[in-house]
Amino acid sequence: MAAAPGEQALGLLRNSLKGSGEVHKTLKAAIDASMCETAQGKQWAVLSTGDNTLREVHEALKQGNKNLGVIFTAENGPVSQIEVLRAMEYGGVYCAAAELGSSASSVIQEATAFTDGSSFLLLATSAAIQGDGKWTPFTYDPRREAAGLSAFQSDSSNIRKEIEGFLARESLLTLIAKQSVGAATSDEADAGALAEGLGDASKTVTILYTSDTGHAEECAKAVARQCRNGGYASSSVRCGTLDSFDVNALASEPLVILCIATAGKGEFPGNGRNFWNKLNDQSKTLQGSLSTMKYAVFGLGDSHYWGKGTEDSRVNFAKPARELDEVLQQLGAQPFMPIGFGDDQDPDQYHTGFGEWKSQLYSRLGVDKADAAGGEDDGPVKPDEVIKTETNQLRGTLKESLDDITTGQVPFQDTKLIKHHGSYQQDDRDLREERQKLGIENAFSFMIRVR
Numbered sequence: 163m164a165a166a167p168g169e170q171a172l173g174l175l176r177n178s179l180k181g182s183g184e185v186h187k188t189l190k191a192a193i194d195a196s197m198c199e200t201a202q203g204k205q206w207a208v209l210s211t212g213d214n215t216l217r218e219v220h221e222a223l224k225q226g227n228k229n230l231g232v233i234f235t236a237e238n239g240p241v242s243q244i245e246v247l248r249a250m251e252y253g254g255v256y257c258a259a260a261e262l263g264s265s266a267s268s269v270i271q272e273a274t275a276f277t278d279g280s281s282f283l284l285l286a287t288s289a290a291i292q293g294d295g296k297w298t299p300f301t302y303d304p305r306r307e308a309a310g311l312s313a314f315q316s317d318s319s320n321i322r323k324e325i326e327g328f329l330a331r332e333s334l335l336t337l338i339a340k341q342s343v344g345a346a347t348s349d350e351a352d353a354g355a356l357a358e359g360l361g362d363a364s365k366t367v368t369i370l371y372t373s374d375t376g377h378a379e380e381c382a383k384a385v386a387r388q389c390r391n392g393g394y395a396s397s398s399v400r401c402g403t404l405d406s407f408d409v410n411a412l413a414s415e416p417l418v419i420l421c422i423a424t425a426g427k428g429e430f431p432g433n434g435r436n437f438w439n440k441l442n443d444q445s446k447t448l449q450g451s452l453s454t455m456k457y458a459v460f461g462l463g464d465s466h467y468w469g470k471g472t473e474d475s476r477v478n479f480a481k482p483a484r485e486l487d488e489v490l491q492q493l494g495a496q497p498f499m500p501i502g503f504g505d506d507q508d509p510d511q512y513h514t515g516f517g518e519w520k521s522q523l524y525s526r527l528g529v530d531k532a533d534a535a536g537g538e539d540d541g542p543v544k545p546d547e548v549i550k551t552e553t554n555q556l557r558g559t560l561k562e563s564l565d566d567i568t569t570g571q572v573p574f575q576d577t578k579l580i581k582h583h584g585s586y587q588q589d590d591r592d593l594r595e596e597r598q599k600l601g602i603e604n605a606f607s608f609m610i611r612v613r
Contacts, residue, residue, distance in 0.1 A: 163446075164381040166237075167210070167235035167236070167237045167287050167452045168208050168209075168210060168235050169284070170235075170266075171208050171233050171262065171263050171266070171270075171285050172185065172208050172251065174266055174267050174270050175208065175233065175270055175274070176272045176472070177267075178267070178271045178273075178274045179203070179206075179274055179378055182202070182203040182204075182274060183191075183202070183203030183204040183205065183231065183274060184201075184202070184203070184205055184206065185207075185208065185398060186205060186206065186207050188207065189207045189209060189218055189219065189232070190209035191207070192205045192206060192230060192231075192232070193205075193207075193218065193222050193227070193230060195229075196222075196228075196229035197227065197229075197254070197509075198229040200530050201229050201361060203229070203274075204229050204230065204231040204274060204280075204281065205229055205230060205231065206231040206232070206233065206259065207231070207232055207233070208233045208235065209232065209233070209234050209235070210234065210235050210236075216414065217410065217411060217413055217414040218248070219232050219245075219249075219282070220245075220248065220414045220452070221414060222255070222280070223249055223252045223255055223280055223282065224252055224416075224454055226254070226279070227280055228277070228278070229280075229282060229409065230280045230281075231273060231274070231282075231283075232280075232281070232282050232283070233270075233284075233285060234246075234282075234283070234284050234285070235285050235286070235287075236284065236285070236286040236287065236290045236291075237287050237289070238289075238290055239286075239289070239290040239291060239292070239294055240290075240294060240574045241284075241286045241290050241291055241294065241297060243259055243284065243296075243297075243298065243322060243325070244450055244453070245284070245332045246259050246282060246283075246284045247325060247395070247398070248366055248398075249282035250302050250314075250457055250571065251366070251398075253304070254278060254279035254280075254281065254304055255256035255279050255281070255282055255302075256273050256276040256280070256281040256282070256302065256303055256304065257282045257283070257300075257301070257302040258273065258282075258283050258284070258300065258301040258302065259284045259285075259286070259297075259298065259299055259300055260283070260284075260285055260286075260299050260486075261285070261286055261287070261288055261291060261299060262285045262286065262287050262288070263268070263288070265299065266285050269283060269285075269301060270283065272301065272303060272426045276303065276305065278304060279304065280306065281288055281572045292399070293482075295320065296322050297316055297322075298316060298318050298320070298321055298322040298325055299314035299316060299317065300314060300315060300318070300321075300325070301314075301316075302314050302315075303315070307481075313424070325395070353357055353611060354421070354597050355479070357412075363374070366398040366399070366400070366415070366416060366417070367389055367394065367398065367399055367400075367416075367417045367418075367420070367527070368401075368407070368417070368418045368419070369385050369386050369389075369399070369400065369401040369402075369418075369419045369420075370382070370401075370402060370403065370404050370407055370417050370418060370419070370420050370421070370432045370437075371401075371403060371404065371420070371421040371422070371434075372403060372404040372423060372430055372432075372433050372434025372435075372437070372482070373421070373431055373433070373434075373462075374407070374423060374425050374431040374432060374433075375421040375423065377423060377462055377504075377512055378421040378422060378423035378431075378460075378462050379403075379421070380386075381421040381460060381462070381504070381512075381516050381520075382401055382419070382421040383401060383525065384417055384520070385401075385421070385473065385520065386399050386401040388520075388524055388529050389527065389529055392524070392527065392528065392529025392530075392531070393528075393529065396591075402422075403433040403434065404430075404433065404436075404437035404438070405434055405435070405436045406433075407434050407437060408603045409437060409440045409441050409444055409448070410444070410448075412448070412451075412452055412455055412495075412536060412542075413448070413451045413452055413454070413455065414493050415455050416454065416455065416456065417455075417456045417458075417498060418455060418456075418458075418496025418593060419457070419458045419460075419498075419523070420430045420457060420458070420459045420460070420483070420486060420598075421460050421462070422434070422459060422460070422461050422462065422480070422482050422483035422486060423461075423462045423463075423482075424461070424462060424463040424464075424478070424479070424480055424481060424482055424483070425482075427468075427474070427478055428477065428478030428479075428481030429481075429482065430482045431482075434482070438482070438486070440489055441486075443487070445489070445493065448493050449492075449493055449494070450493070450494045451494065452490065452493045452494045452495040453494040453495075453496070455495045455496065456495070456496045456497070456498040457490055457495050457496070457497065457498055458497070458498040458499050458501075458502075458523060459483050459486060459487045459490075459502070460483070460501070460503070460504065460515075460516060460519050460520075461480030461482070461484060461501065461502070461503050461504070462480065462483070462503075462504040462506075462512045463478075463479045463480035463481070463483075463492045463503070463504070463505065463506070464479070464505065464506040464507060465479045465505050465507050466507050467479070467506075479503075479505070480503050480504075482612045484501070484593045487501050498523075498526065499522055499523060499526055502515055502516070502518065502519025502520075502522075503515050503519075504516045504519075511590050549578045550578075550579070550582065553579050554578060556582050556583070558576055558579045559573070559576060560572070560576055560580065562578060570605070570606040571587060571589075571606040572587060579607070584610060584611040584612075585608050585609060585611070586608070586609055587606060587607075588606070588607060588608075588609060589605055589606045589607070590605040590607070593605045
């Protein structure tokens with residue numbers, strides 16, 4: 163009987179260590195030992211991709227822990243390479259993705275010999291990656307840069323698009339940084355802001371929204387589209403509702419952008435209330451854990467909703483956005499830029515404030531020169547009545563959407579349309595986090611009302 167993937171990886175690791183490091187049974191034990199001044203060599207942990215330890219791993223990597231080594235094994239496909247890509251972005255970390263076997267042995271030997279920083283390895287069984295055209299075996303060794311070579315190397319001719327995007331962005335940021343150093347500005351504050359901006363732009367960005375009418379969703383998708391077209395890898399730009407995001411995962415996010423609409427009397431819309439309640443319920447646990455997270459908030463509201471100049475209108479205008487901004491700061495998160503507001507009383511409604519806010523955001527992210535036309539979302543959100551009148555008597559593209567077997571969902575415009583036929587689309591909330599880690603879409607289903 164073949165050994166389990168974790169046991170295979172453990173055997174290869176022990177053969178490579180030869181007394182230069184130690185293997186621990188848990189991630190916590192490895193992290194604690196790696197921080198000990200008397201530690202001899204790297205302190206290793208071997209985990210499976212199903213382990214709920216990614217937040218702790220990324221936190222340790224971001225802190226520049228040089229003595230930590232982590233191996234994740236994947237037995238079942240599809241295998242997501244998002245996490246090893248994120249590890250590459252911290253800089254100074256040896257990263258690799260390889261198939262368990264002879265190639266994994268050489269990768270582990272390189273990783274154990276790397277003393278300049280941490281090591282993060284993703285090892286997959288042949289069964290897990292068989293027939294997976296997106297799988298890219300590679301090594302990322304920062305030591306090669308000292309010799310004028312590329313840190314990234316792969317024997318595959320088919321490089322995953324997300325990785326290509328990361329490499330292109332890294333090359334661009336390196337070039338800009340070198341030009342900035344050569345220019346030698348006399349204003350140290352401006353130089354620091356530029357360096358900070360470049361650092362932020364090289365990381366992942368998570369965009370979350372909560373909206374009943376679709377306006378905040380439209381703003382969020384516009385930001386996501388701009389980031390993708392501005393050089394961010396598709397896997398590095400995540401966009402979804404507040405309720406689809408795990409509150410406990412905030413600590414592992416380098417940058418979160420929030421587009422928050424207002425419902426009722428200063429309340430969170432329906433697809434953001436659970437997140438808001440959990441954030442408050444777990445505030446004591448999260449206190450101080452968000453120090454490495456940066457965030458930006460854009461709030462939407464109507465300053466005259468409860469009457470022009472009334473106290474209710476003043477207090478409840480964009481109240482959810484303001485409260486969220488306040489709580490995140492209390493938990494230690496760092497504002498990426500000042501909060502922005504979109505007021506339906508402005509000449510162009512919320513678009514006026516959003517235009518001003520997003521210009522600053524895009525500049526900070528380094529994507530302000532990109533053309534945001536097109537993209538991978540469903541475009542601007544139209545009012546329900548407009549959608550209905552443009553659907554050829556409630557036909558729309560429903561047949562094409564339902565015939566498309568490459569996805570389990572229908573596009574946003576069709577989700578509005580199917581409601582007129584007594585149906586609506588939903589997904590299994592309990593499976594969201596697990597499926598996001600695997601890099602696959604949510605588990606969608608459809609409810610149908612019948613007599």
